Amino acid sequence: xxxxxxxxxxxxxxxxxxxxxxxxxxxxxxxxxxxxxxxxxxxxxxxxxxxxxxxxxxxxxxxxxxxxxxxxxxxxxxxxxxxxxxxxxxxxxxxxxxxxxxxxxxxx
DNA sequence: ACGTTGACCTATA
DNA sequence: GTATAGGCCAACG
Numbered sequence: 001x002x003x004x005x006x007x008x009x010x011x012x013x014x015x016x017x018x019x020x021x022x023x024x025x026x027x028x029x030x031x032x033x034x035x036x037x038x039x040x041x042x043x044x045x046x047x048x049x050x051x052x053x054x055x056x057x058x059x060x061x062x063x064x065x066x067x068x069x070x071x072x073x074x075x076x077x078x079x080x081x082x083x084x085x086x087x088x089x090x091x092x093x094x095x096x097x098x099x100x101x102x103x104x105x106x107x108x
Numbered sequence: 109a110c111g112t113t114g115a116c117c118t119a120t121a
Numbered sequence: 122g123t124a125t126a127g128g129c130c131a132a133c134g
Binding site: 022023024027035036037038039040041042043044055058059060061065066067068069070 | 114115116117118
């Protein structure tokens with residue numbers, strides 16, 4: 001995880017609190033050479049990473065918490081998001097476009 | 109080594 | 122507007 005994986009973790013940690021982004025956005029930020037699925041796999045191994053990776057701030061393009069079941073307590077994802085001020089209803093982020101954080105637009 | 113699955117996205121009907 | 126198909130790369134069995 002010296003290249004893509006570490007990059008994914010880094011970008012994920014750069015996500016400001018109360019903001020959310022999508023796998024595709026991160027994939028495009030790192031380069032279209034890879035697919036968004038690999039980002040999901042990277043975050044899948046992120047739970048063992050020593051620096052805490054706010055994977056709960058990463059959702060799919062539809063704003064749906066698809067990976068909430070991958071959390072140790074599946075409800076932790078929604079709990080953390082609501083704790084940061086993000087309203088989640090039915091495993092879906094409310095005003096996703098407003099809370100959306102694009103690394104390409106923000107970071108460049 | 110091959111086949112299948114997966115925290116997805118874009119395109120077409 | 123929703124529904125279906127294809128594609129991408131990596132890990133698991």
